Amino acid sequence: MEKSQQYQIDPQKLPRHVAIIMDGNGRWAQQKGEDRLYGHYHGVQSVRTVTEVATELGIEYLTLYAFSTENWDRPSQEVAGLMQLLIQTVRKEVPDLNKNNVRLHVIGDMEMLPEDARQEMQEALEETAANTGVQLILALSYSSRWELTRAARLIAQDVQAGKLSAEKIGKDTLAQYLTTAPYPDPELMIRTGGENRISNFLLYQLAYAELYFTDIKWPDFNKDAFLEAISAFQMRERRFGKTGEQVKNS
Numbered sequence: 692m693e694k695s696q697q698y699q700i701d702p703q704k705l706p707r708h709v710a711i712i713m714d715g716n717g718r719w720a721q722q723k724g725e726d727r728l729y730g731h732y733h734g735v736q737s738v739r740t741v742t743e744v745a746t747e748l749g750i751e752y753l754t755l756y757a758f759s760t761e762n763w764d765r766p767s768q769e770v771a772g773l774m775q776l777l778i779q780t781v782r783k784e785v786p787d788l789n790k791n792n793v794r795l796h797v798i799g800d801m802e803m804l805p806e807d808a809r810q811e812m813q814e815a816l817e818e819t820a821a822n823t824g825v826q827l828i829l830a831l832s833y834s835s836r837w838e839l840t841r842a843a844r845l846i847a848q849d850v851q852a853g854k855l856s857a858e859k860i861g862k863d864t865l866a867q868y869l870t871t872a873p874y875p876d877p878e879l880m881i882r883t884g885g886e887n888r889i890s891n892f893l894l895y896q897l898a899y900a901e902l903y904f905t906d907i908k909w910p911d912f913n914k915d916a917f918l919e920a921i922s923a924f925q926m927r928e929r930r931f932g933k934t935g936e937q938v939k940n941s
């Protein structure tokens with residue numbers, strides 16, 4: 692955790708919520724002549740690093756895309772390895788999460804998870820529930836289209852049950868039916884691994900996020916890389932549809 696002074700971070704202009712697509716583990720390993728799972732194992736250190744940096748800086752919410760609903764279609768050996776890694780990591784990290792006051796959350800289709808992984812996650816959520824520092828949200832078996840479909844179903848059910856009237860559906864209603872309802876929208880979305888796409892991640896919530904793409908593969912994403920992303924974010928002008936002049940004068 693050295694060399695942080697290289698990037699000027701303005702503590703007044705921090706994003707409250709950073710979302711990260713942790714991509715490039717498989718290619719990182721393959722470049723080293725290793726199995727893809729070797730990359731996933733090394734990616735855990737980057738998760739620790741970004742959580743520590745978020746804690747140091749005072750970033751309140753960190754959402755990490757760990758596994759998409761599409762990732763279930765990967766070779767079964769990789770999926771099984773990832774589930775084992777999830778179980779081991781969660782079990783091992785909970786004491787540190789508690790020490791650092793980090794609260795774990797999960798968004799995604801938990802019904803798809805194998806029973807032991809679901810159980811482990813559930814326990815970790817309960818064991819960290821009282822923590823008030825960084826809110827670490829794992830997107831696990833998550834995709835936006837799954838989430839939006841689920842929201843449509845829940846809204847329809849509430850309308851049918853008379854709990855919600857169609858006329859009352861306003862600009863904020865949909866957000867309340869998403870799995871992210873308790874959290875503010877991310878202001879910054881980082882994708883590592885060199886691909887310039889969203890891959891079904893937080894499509895609704897990222898409407899006005901600043902998008903930051905880096906070629907650095909996830910296992911190599913260190914403190915400096917994270918600070919560089921935040922520094923780049925702080926140099927952007929966020930206009931929200933207004934003119935640059937309006938923004939400067941506000």
Ligand code: IPE
Pocket residue numbers: 713714715716717718719757758759762773884
């Ligand atoms: C991201 O790394 C982690 C998961 C999707 C689980 P990848 O496994 O997609 O790595 P690449 O993109 O193939 O290098």
Ligand code: IPE
Pocket residue numbers: 712713714715756757758759761762886888890
């Ligand atoms: C996105 O990465 C999902 C996660 C990082 C968990 P993928 O590697 O699955 O995305 P695509 O397939 O390249 O779009």
Ligand code: MG
Pocket residue numbers: 714715716884
């Ligand atoms: Mg990938």
